[in-house]
Amino acid sequence: MGAQGEVLVGEERVLRRWTMTLDCADPALLAEFWGTALGYVEPGPPKGWASWQEWLVDQDVPEDEWNDGAALSDPAGVLPAISLLKVPEARAGKNRLHLDLQVSGGRDQPVELRERRIREEAGRLIEAGASVVEEFRIRGALDHIWMADPEGNDFCVV
Structure with missing residues (x-):
């Protein structure tokens, strides 16, 4: 190195x-x-x-x-x-790159634990100015939440 x-x-x-x-x-x-x-x-x-x-x-x-x-x-x-x-211009269209904030511990964690961690982080970020765009579920369980920062830039809480 x-x-x-x-x-x-x-x-x-x-x-x-x-x-x-x-x-x-x-x-x-x-x-x-x-x-x-x-x-x-x-x-x-x-x-x-x-x-x-x-x-x-x-x-x-x-x-x-x-x-x-x-x-x-x-x-x-x-x-x-x-x-x-x-920059003077507003965002046009969907982000081509976004961050996935990985807070759940991974898909091998218990569903209830994953959902609690994702919802807690999403709540913290909503208080900071984010908004929820959509929730995604797999087999009925929360997988991730698509969110937007205060200017509408996409990111996910996973």
Whole structure:
């Protein structure tokens, strides 16, 4: 293993670190939601600055552009980071990519336990601003819940 996020293949280094970027209308709103949903945090400001606001001022970013982007990171530094970028156009059609938040413990768990875990997580996310799109059942048992974040981006609680 090379530096964090790299794997050695022979003598070559192959990059394995990546960031998922989500286009949105309100980066601060979605950063708050996805931070809650995933347990992610806002990364600290670059070295040498006490706050992001101080950095933005120093970089001459106009104040009306301060919410043009947001970032989230896994507090353990293991999982991919998330970048949220403000775009002028609304989402068109169904997401081509969505997250499955796997909370049930897997399909080998007792049906009652799976359903309780899925419903508890869905309830927590509804309180954070999500909405239920549809529930999916297999042989009468809850399998997963298709949900939408505050801007309508799809995800599932599995």
